[in-house]
Amino acid sequence: MGNVNVTVNGIEVSVPDNYTAMLAARQAGVEIPSLCFLKDVNEIGACRVCVVEADIKGVPMRNLPASCILQVAEGMNIRTNTAKVRKAVKTNVELILANHNRECLTCKRNQNCELQSLCDELGIDQVRFQGEKRKPTIDNLSHSIIRDASKCILCGRCISTCRDVQGIGVLDFTHRGFQTEVAPAFDFSMRDVDCVYCGQCIEACPVAALTERQYIDEVFEAIEDPEKFVVVQTAPAVRASLGEEFGMPVGTRVTGKMVAALRRLGFDKVFDTNFSADLTILEEGTELLNRVTTGGVLPMITSCSPGWIRFCEMKYPEFLPNLSTCKSPQQMFGAILKTYYAQKMGIDPKKIVSVSVMPCTSKKTEANRPEMEVDGLRDVDYSLTTRELGDMIKRARIRFANLPDETADSILGEYTGAGVIFGATGGVMEAALRTVADILTGKDLKDIEYNAVRGLDGVKEASVVLPIDGKDTEIKVAIAHGTANAAKVLDAVKAGEKDYHFIEVMACPGGCVHGGGQSIVSAQVRLDVNPKANRAAALYAEDEACVKRKSHDNEEVKALYNEFLGKPNSHLSHKLLHTHYAPRKVYECQA
Amino acid sequence: MPEDPEVNQNRFGTGVGNNTQRRLGNVNDQSKCACSCGCITAEDPRFAELKSYIDSLNQEQGITMPVLQEAQRSFGYLPLEVQKFISENTGVPLAEIYGVATFYSQFAIEPKGRHHIGVCMGTACYVKGSQKVLDKLVEELKVKVGCTTSDGKFTLEATRCLGCCGLAPCIMIDDDVFGKLDDVSRIPDILGKYE
Ligand code: SF4
Ligand code: SF4
Ligand code: SF4
Ligand code: FES
Ligand code: FES
Numbered sequence: 001m002g003n004v005n006v007t008v009n010g011i012e013v014s015v016p017d018n019y020t021a022m023l024a025a026r027q028a029g030v031e032i033p034s035l036c037f038l039k040d041v042n043e044i045g046a047c048r049v050c051v052v053e054a055d056i057k058g059v060p061m062r063n064l065p066a067s068c069i070l071q072v073a074e075g076m077n078i079r080t081n082t083a084k085v086r087k088a089v090k091t092n093v094e095l096i097l098a099n100h101n102r103e104c105l106t107c108k109r110n111q112n113c114e115l116q117s118l119c120d121e122l123g124i125d126q127v128r129f130q131g132e133k134r135k136p137t138i139d140n141l142s143h144s145i146i147r148d149a150s151k152c153i154l155c156g157r158c159i160s161t162c163r164d165v166q167g168i169g170v171l172d173f174t175h176r177g178f179q180t181e182v183a184p185a186f187d188f189s190m191r192d193v194d195c196v197y198c199g200q201c202i203e204a205c206p207v208a209a210l211t212e213r214q215y216i217d218e219v220f221e222a223i224e225d226p227e228k229f230v231v232v233q234t235a236p237a238v239r240a241s242l243g244e245e246f247g248m249p250v251g252t253r254v255t256g257k258m259v260a261a262l263r264r265l266g267f268d269k270v271f272d273t274n275f276s277a278d279l280t281i282l283e284e285g286t287e288l289l290n291r292v293t294t295g296g297v298l299p300m301i302t303s304c305s306p307g308w309i310r311f312c313e314m315k316y317p318e319f320l321p322n323l324s325t326c327k328s329p330q331q332m333f334g335a336i337l338k339t340y341y342a343q344k345m346g347i348d349p350k351k352i353v354s355v356s357v358m359p360c361t362s363k364k365t366e367a368n369r370p371e372m373e374v375d376g377l378r379d380v381d382y383s384l385t386t387r388e389l390g391d392m393i394k395r396a397r398i399r400f401a402n403l404p405d406e407t408a409d410s411i412l413g414e415y416t417g418a419g420v421i422f423g424a425t426g427g428v429m430e431a432a433l434r435t436v437a438d439i440l441t442g443k444d445l446k447d448i449e450y451n452a453v454r455g456l457d458g459v460k461e462a463s464v465v466l467p468i469d470g471k472d473t474e475i476k477v478a479i480a481h482g483t484a485n486a487a488k489v490l491d492a493v494k495a496g497e498k499d500y501h502f503i504e505v506m507a508c509p510g511g512c513v514h515g516g517g518q519s520i521v522s523a524q525v526r527l528d529v530n531p532k533a534n535r536a537a538a539l540y541a542e543d544e545a546c547v548k549r550k551s552h553d554n555e556e557v558k559a560l561y562n563e564f565l566g567k568p569n570s571h572l573s574h575k576l577l578h579t580h581y582a583p584r585k586v587y588e589c590q591a
Numbered sequence: 592m593p594e595d596p597e598v599n600q601n602r603f604g605t606g607v608g609n610n611t612q613r614r615l616g617n618v619n620d621q622s623k624c625a626c627s628c629g630c631i632t633a634e635d636p637r638f639a640e641l642k643s644y645i646d647s648l649n650q651e652q653g654i655t656m657p658v659l660q661e662a663q664r665s666f667g668y669l670p671l672e673v674q675k676f677i678s679e680n681t682g683v684p685l686a687e688i689y690g691v692a693t694f695y696s697q698f699a700i701e702p703k704g705r706h707h708i709g710v711c712m713g714t715a716c717y718v719k720g721s722q723k724v725l726d727k728l729v730e731e732l733k734v735k736v737g738c739t740t741s742d743g744k745f746t747l748e749a750t751r752c753l754g755c756c757g758l759a760p761c762i763m764i765d766d767d768v769f770g771k772l773d774d775v776s777r778i779p780d781i782l783g784k785y786e
Contacts, residue, residue: 169684175693185689186671587675
């Protein structure tokens with residue numbers, strides 16, 4: 001790979017020869033507008049709002065090439081700001097607008113919409129083309145995702161994300177011409193198809209065509225009800241993204257302000273899912289040791305990611321016995337809240353409203369799984385996304401940036417560094433290894449940073465030697481994030497090419513830090529920053545700042561076992577904290 | 592727990608293309624469920640034939656088109672069962688297959704009946720009461736516009752001007768034109784001529 005010299009609006013730059021004109025322009029300090037382009041994911045040159053004038057050594061290129069897919073060449077001269085370009089771009093945007101349900105004031109993406117900002121930046125002051133418009137057709141049947149075709153600009157970003165990044169392919173262009181619609185096959189609702197509700201398509205969508213199903217009003221109502229005791233838990237990854245909703249840099253850690261904001265919103269208790277992440281490690285670590293020593297089904301696979309669980313149930317049912325029976329931290333938290341906590345505090349569990357804030361859209365569907373309850377009381381009543389919490393804070397007109405740092409309430413609020421890193425790919429594995437290694441060696445090991453399991457490689461492998469029944473045994477582990485990578489690992493295990501003891505799978509690329517409920521980062525910003533890396537760094541920083549960094553050192557979790565559960569995997573643990581799975585059929589009416 | 596989402600959009604979950612209806616200017620409810628059409632069972636020998644055809648293809652190349660063409664030839668249309676089978680046996684996501692099947696007009700999603708009825712909705716026929724003709728046919732055949740009777744005999748569609756305005760209102764069944772249908776009571780007899 002060499003470099004080439006190109007000129008952008010008269011500025012000479014030398015750029016790698018695999019660059020596109022758009023990237024070269026960026027290097028020259030010029031931002032070319034884009035809509036359908038999403039780095040590494042959707043590079044199809046469909047919307048043509050990124051067109052430029054170009055010539056190579058004086059030979060003009062025909063038409064106006066789309067800069068997002070135009071590869072640079074030596075001597076290329078790119079002009080982004082000529083009358084011809086401005087006119088073409090404006091016309092192309094106006095054509096998109098002609099068939100767009102323009103109702104920004106009442107739109108979920110108001111002020112956070114790539115199309116809207118583009119219109120502002122391009123000075124679109126009228127839409128010269130009038131014609132038939134797509135009808136607002138709203139698919140709100142799933143618990144997680146809402147699709148509104150009238151907002152869709154047919155950019156294809158969701159399609160590429162779901163098909164190529166996640167390896168699923170729920171959505172595609174259907175029909176043709178004016179009737180073209182990005183939708184699941186046969187116009188099925190997203191409730192009835194092989195969607196895992198990871199929400200990666202929401203993160204990819206530049207407009208409001210794909211959004212999460214919201215429960216903000218229900219939560220505000222519960223808070224106002226004096227009869228209700230409303231408790232909130234926040235997942236580890238939320239603190240690494242919530243600040244973005246208030247204009248902070250991607251990956252700013254806002255743990256203390258988040259807690260302060262939740263108190264000001266009026267929650268009766270502000271707890272932390274990190275607490276139940278620590279609890280999960282004790283249950284799951286114990287389960288792993290049992291399986292290894294008693295010849296149970298191996299490899300054991302983590303079960304904290306509901307998108308992954310759904311994927312496994314739909315596409316790899318033969319691996320269901322491999323799944324850990326542990327509920328996810330969200331559900332464990334709810335179960336403990338309405339039993340142990342309610343008893344200890346003398347609160348009628350029926351009056352408790354269990355709210356969670358998650359980086360995830362799949363958690364909404366998980367919370368709604370029929371089996372996720374104990375004695376008729378739902379573990380989690382409302383699961384919100386990071387974005388919804390941002391919206392609530394805005395609605396309550398809390399000045400987020402000015403909040404003091406506060407800490408979560410006890411007795412379900414303490415957490416260790418191990419709980420925090422659950423939010424990044426490899427984090428659950430590292431947390432588990434920290435605890436399992438201590439248990440097996442009987443020591444308080446100091447070397448606790450497992451760097452092999454960190455980072456953004458799609459599939460990571462590691463092995464540690466630990467004494468089992470007095471014998472040094474090599475424990476082999478693998479980590480996959482994103483369902484496409486999960487499929488790769490499972491295929492390799494199925495084919496007998498790989499054997500592991502323990503596999504961590506998270507449905508979202510990068511893990512929860514890049515979940516479908518996190519703050520949306522625009523395609524242009526993503527050219528410069530990697531939200532997965534920035535947010536993961538925030539979590540590892542918080543881990544390092546923790547005095548306790550191993551789940552089994554969590555005093556409140558210890559108390560929970562001493563006073564209530566007995567020991568990990570006890571009878572009561574099984575009743576409250578474990579669950580079961582079943583193969584799932586799709587493309588069938590589920591009404 | 593929040594209630595189950597309200598079923599306020601009859602199109603979802605029915606597995607029936609709203610677009611198909613929109614094209615025909617009929618956006619009313621559609622109770623027919625393509626996911627339980629029942630015309631093609633899993634035991635149908637044509638599935639095995641299709642499977643060997645898929646296996647005979649070079650998986651490296653784009654196989655969606657040839658497989659869909661073969662399926663269209665053999666089944667006559669591409670309902671959910673057939674597309675699902677293709678998806679499972681090629682690894683191509685169902686949405687992508689459906690996307691191709693609905694893009695090219697050579698493919699049909701809905702079954703085509705043995706006889707095609709086109710009811711002219713051109714201006715002359717319309718003015719002369721073709722809506723009544725259409726309504727009568729819907730009533731007689733117990734199908735919606737754009738659909739095929741459960742016995743597979745007729746597919747009912749609305750069409751543009753058939754070019755025989757002098758006979759308005761008129762319909763066309765296969766290649767036969769029936770005109771001056773102001774008296775819709777003639778319709779059952781006309782239908783009776785077809786097997
Ligand atoms: S999607 Fe964007 S442009 Fe469209 S209505 Fe919503 S905010 Fe406005
Ligand atoms: S939520 Fe995930 S699985 Fe579902 S359509 Fe979006 S990207 Fe695909
Ligand atoms: S739903 Fe969003 S991401 Fe998908 S094609 Fe439409 S506008 Fe693009
Ligand atoms: S064509 Fe380049 S951004 Fe859409
Ligand atoms: S309008 Fe019906 S045939 Fe011309």
